[in-house]
Amino acid sequence: MRAFLAAFWAEALKARRSKVSLFTAIGFLILPLVGGLFMIILKDPERARAMGLISVKAQLFTAGVADWPTYFDILLQGMAIGGTIVFALITAWVFGREFADHTVKELLAIPTPRGIIVGAKFVLIALWTLGLVLFIFVIGLGIGVAVDIPSWSPALGWTSFRFLMTTAFLTIMLMPFVALFASAGRGYLPPLGWAILTLVLAQIAGILGWGDWFPWSVPVLLSGMAGPRAEQVGMHSYIVVLLTSIAGIAATFAWWRSADQAR
Amino acid sequence: MSYAIETDGLSKSYGEVRAVESVNLRVGPGEIYGFLGLNGAGKTTTIRALLGMIRPNAGSVKVLGQAVGPNGRGPWRKVGHLVERPAAYPELTARENLDVARRLQGIPDVGATSRVIEHLGLAAYADRKAGALSTGNLQRLGLARALLHEPELLILDEPASGLDPAGVVEIRELLASLAQEKGVTVFMSSHILTEVEGHATRIGIIHQGRLIEELEAEQLERLQSRRLEIKARDLDTARTTLAEAGFAVQVREDVLVLDESRAIDAPDEVATILVNAGTPPSRLAVVQENLEDHFMRLTRERE
Incomplete structure (x- = not known):
């Protein structure tokens, strides 16, 4: 446990000192800000048009209703897509930076086992990303209240929160493969390439109707991005995501344990 | 152990x-x-x-x-x-x-x-x-x-x-x-x-x-071998003189090299022989091979 705490402390310090934490928070902040902007536009389209805001696109995106369910939908759908990118950025940084900065060699021949270091990195990623989602939800609520969106109910707030966290959690569970690509690819580009590829494949699988069986489609389906197909998401979808997560974690641990660190 | x-x-x-x-x-x-x-x-x-x-x-x-x-x-x-x-x-x-x-x-x-x-x-x-x-x-x-x-x-x-x-x-x-x-x-x-x-x-x-x-x-x-390196204005005469005096003389580029201990231990005597023969040395030095020379020789041999 002491070794894990030491490794986690080290990972947390690196994250705190890095600008990546700030950039990802700012990047994610766009989501509630844009959602709030759409609400302002939809609440009073004439005034928005007079202000020079493009109301047509906002109406296309949200079916033209300014209320809390629509606002939460924007957050949820933005979370499913933006989350994949932002979470992948965080994961790519946490693992890939050791190779980009050539610091990995300082983590290999030390008393703290490599598995503990990898575990600490995964825990940090989970806490960091979940923290970001909570932050966005709270900021989102604040913006919603400030914009004075109608049709609020505590039950709606709770359901939306659960959906948001479930979508976020499922997205996080798909990050181990990003970590594997950051490690085996020794840097940032392979994991980010992988994340973009899965994002594209997730859309294609969703369109073809296999999304509930394709792990990278499941969060997108759950967020409602794929419309009525979201109903297909069932226990089998969660199991597929879980198995993918386990496979990614196992592969990442195995790689750190046994791959040659010749560079 | x-x-x-x-x-x-x-x-x-x-x-x-x-x-x-x-x-x-x-x-x-x-x-x-x-x-x-x-x-x-x-x-x-x-x-x-x-x-x-x-x-x-x-x-x-x-x-x-x-x-x-x-x-x-x-x-x-x-x-x-x-x-x-x-x-x-x-x-x-x-x-x-x-x-x-x-x-x-x-x-x-x-x-x-x-x-x-x-x-x-x-x-x-x-x-x-x-x-x-x-x-x-x-x-x-x-x-x-x-x-x-x-x-x-x-x-x-x-x-x-x-x-x-x-x-x-x-x-x-x-x-x-x-x-x-x-x-x-x-x-x-x-x-x-x-x-x-x-x-x-x-x-x-x-x-x-x-x-x-x-x-x-x-x-x-x-292993670091020592040698006496000699330079003279008339290298040929110097070489002949030293050979006549019983030294095994090697010529490396424009330097005469003696690696016998009687030359290395008494460079003054070598100098005297050359001076007496009218070909005084312009340079006389006991050179010791260092690790670098040894290393270079060894790696070159294995090329």
């Missing part, structure tokens, strides 16, 4: 490239072992294998009596290392980098960081971000990390790389004092021969992946 480092038939290939082949190393406790080789000779590959960072294709590695790897297994609490160019987390200060290392080494004593900072002369840079450190100070930071937990064995890859001449001397003296006073075993690679010459107790020369020679310090002394 239990060795600090022991490899048997250590071999490592990357595809078709044989980085290291059948290397048998024995480094005793308290030794300073200079591991010499040209760039790409296999020094870093050997060091990475010693530290369990790569898996050998064949052979075994023991460090402080414990088999190394797989899964990063090894006596790392007692081993300090520095591999290739120094690296640090650029956004952390030098002190924070060392604190990270201290915690990962499992050292509860917070004072260890400050002590090693003082020891390595990093106090003025301790609170500077590692990304803003010069190469020399980054190297010092790397050495500080290697020494942080007061290891029994130091495995250092080019430890003087990036240091200024004063820093090279300082680190050399530091390593020598660690070996003499605390019995620390030092295994250090280098391609700068003067860096190990003089204070290494043993030297191994690796070339094209093979350990081609191991020398004790005294053995090196013996």
Whole structure:
């Protein structure tokens, strides 16, 4: 446990000192800000048009209703897509930076086992990303209240929160493969390439109707991005995501344990 | 005898490239072992294998009596290392980098960081971000990390790389004092021969992946052949005169070389012979082959 705490402390310090934490928070902040902007536009389209805001696109995106369910939908759908990118950025940084900065060699021949270091990195990623989602939800609520969106109910707030966290959690569970690509690819580009590829494949699988069986489609389906197909998401979808997560974690641990660190 | 480092038939290939082949190393406790080789000779590959960072294709590695790897297994609490160019987390200060290392080494004593900072002369840079450190100070930071937990064995890859001449001397003296006073075993690679010459107790020369020679310090002394080099305005007459005097004269470019002890031990007599013959020497010097010459000769022979 002491070794894990030491490794986690080290990972947390690196994250705190890095600008990546700030950039990802700012990047994610766009989501509630844009959602709030759409609400302002939809609440009073004439005034928005007079202000020079493009109301047509906002109406296309949200079916033209300014209320809390629509606002939460924007957050949820933005979370499913933006989350994949932002979470992948965080994961790519946490693992890939050791190779980009050539610091990995300082983590290999030390008393703290490599598995503990990898575990600490995964825990940090989970806490960091979940923290970001909570932050966005709270900021989102604040913006919603400030914009004075109608049709609020505590039950709606709770359901939306659960959906948001479930979508976020499922997205996080798909990050181990990003970590594997950051490690085996020794840097940032392979994991980010992988994340973009899965994002594209997730859309294609969703369109073809296999999304509930394709792990990278499941969060997108759950967020409602794929419309009525979201109903297909069932226990089998969660199991597929879980198995993918386990496979990614196992592969990442195995790689750190046994791959040659010749560079 | 239990060795600090022991490899048997250590071999490592990357595809078709044989980085290291059948290397048998024995480094005793308290030794300073200079591991010499040209760039790409296999020094870093050997060091990475010693530290369990790569898996050998064949052979075994023991460090402080414990088999190394797989899964990063090894006596790392007692081993300090520095591999290739120094690296640090650029956004952390030098002190924070060392604190990270201290915690990962499992050292509860917070004072260890400050002590090693003082020891390595990093106090003025301790609170500077590692990304803003010069190469020399980054190297010092790397050495500080290697020494942080007061290891029994130091495995250092080019430890003087990036240091200024004063820093090279300082680190050399530091390593020598660690070996003499605390019995620390030092295994250090280098391609700068003067860096190990003089204070290494043993030297191994690796070339094209093979350990081609191991020398004790005294053995090196013996191997370093001395010769008398003579230059004269009339080289032919000088050569004939010395040959008539019974010397076996070798001509190397525009220099006459005598390697007999009667010439090396009495260059004044050689000078007298030449002066009496009317061909006084314009240069007369006893030259001793140093490690660099020996190394170059050895590696050239193996080309």
